[in-house]
């Protein structure tokens with residue numbers, strides 16, 4: 001049995017703790033804040049309740065595997081509901097369409113709304129997405145990254161590498177499959193699932209389309225925060241301890257260089273045989289451990305986008321509004337240009353999540369979670385490796401919130417007269433709350449053909465130190481961070 005310290009109670013840290021505790025290890029989680037979940041946050045006030053981070057769950061099988069492997073089925077813990085449609089889209093020309101879960105219904109909707117042929121174009125792209133997903137799932141998503149990740153794929157099957165199309169961008173792939181610019185916009189948005197720019201993100205991200213369509217989009221009544229709570233419960237049931245308000249300042253090492261514990265903010269030392277870091281890899285290598293190569297690696301990657309969140313407490317109900325709505329601007333590229341240059345996007349795509357149920361809003365009211373992509377927080381005297389803007393400038397967040405309410409109104413969602421109150425969560429808030437450098441949601445972005453393979457591996461060069469979570473391999477988003485926990489548990493092995 002090894003003594004394991006997990007730094008951070010984000011979903012990846014909790015999932016790793018559950019697996020390692022179930023494998024017989026002695027596990028302690030140190031969480032700097034007073035709550036578990038990390039980016040999977042929750043905010044409530046005056047009878048309104050909001051998920052402040054993830055609002056869409058995909059690849060439920062990954063969570064089923066986690067629960068089954070740690071002692072009992074997921075459905076005994078959580079009620080997962082499949083969403084249909086997964087989302088509704090609204091384009092700048094006023095066209096709307098619903099992304100129905102069933103492929104035939106969705107294809108018919110595309111033909112009807114966008115014109116004949118749109119459905120078959122999308123189907124051809126979806127077939128390609130399935131091939132990429134199948135090629136990448138086992139060697140990439142579920143395995144530790146090793147030197148020559150691309151080469152390993154090629155070795156497995158030359159056909160697979162052709163499907164993955166290394167060197168090609170997601171935008172380039174879209175151009176060759178999709179004739180309608182609105183369809184291309186829909187595809188481009190999948191680059192933002194890893195905080196990336198579709199013009200620079202690899203074509204392999206088309207696999208996200210497959211993951212979403214084949215396994216569905218899901219929600220947990222009462223909020224996705226329930227998922228974090230359930231994983232924490234499972235970890236504790238298997239013997240893990242969760243220490244809240246316990247900030248780790250340093251990973252300590254033996255004279256030989258092996259990780260042998262952590263130093264806490266109160267000056268005490270917690271000894272360990274294994275340290276699992278669920279903190280942003282840029283923070284780990286920037287502040288918690290000396291490893292020049294590890295630091296260089298994370299600094300080489302462009303930071304992923306952050307998000308600006310508006311929580312709207314509204315009176316009344318919006319007729320016909322679904323669970324998820326995406327409203328696109330006329331010029332999507334303008335948004336990526338602005339965000340990656342460290343500016344505010346004036347006319348961004350706006351994403352709405354409006355779940356229903358008593359935990360979310362009082363009767364005859366709505367709680368809107370509004371999200372736009374945003375440049376990371378880069379205070380004037382902050383980190384030179386983060387390109388962004390100073391979100392703490394007085395008035396910036398409120399001014400942008402008001403601007404976004406106007407943008408929504410211009411796109412047919414005028415809720416200004418129904419607004420009881422709003423709250424903002426800026427990239428600076430996200431950075432403070434979760435320790436992610438600049439508030440970047442996914443650590444390094446996937447911009448660049450090899451970026452996905454340059455993500456920090458789960459086994460650090462420092463013996464005894466492992467990385468779990470969205471900034472490490474295989475990437476961000478709830479299913480991927482849970483996959484990273486499985487990889488780490490496999491690397492550590494049983495007690």
Ligand SMILES: Cc1cc2nc3c(=O)[nH]c(=O)nc-3n(C[C@H](O)[C@H](O)[C@H](O)COP(=O)(O)OP(=O)(O)OC[C@H]3O[C@@H](n4cnc5c(N)ncnc54)[C@H](O)[C@@H]3O)c2cc1C
Nearest residue numbers: 008010012032038039053054055056248435469470477478
């Ligand atoms: C606005 C937003 C929307 C999103 N939407 C979706 C979505 O719809 N679907 C989806 O799948 N994903 C979504 N994501 C991404 C998803 O939330 C993340 O990928 C995932 O939750 C990250 O988990 P993690 O394991 O990397 O840990 P994190 O959530 O990053 O947690 C890290 C934890 O470590 C703690 N910590 C940091 N430093 C220290 C320290 N020194 N000592 C102790 N503790 C420390 C932090 O407090 C935090 O609790 C969204 C994220 C955001 C912010």
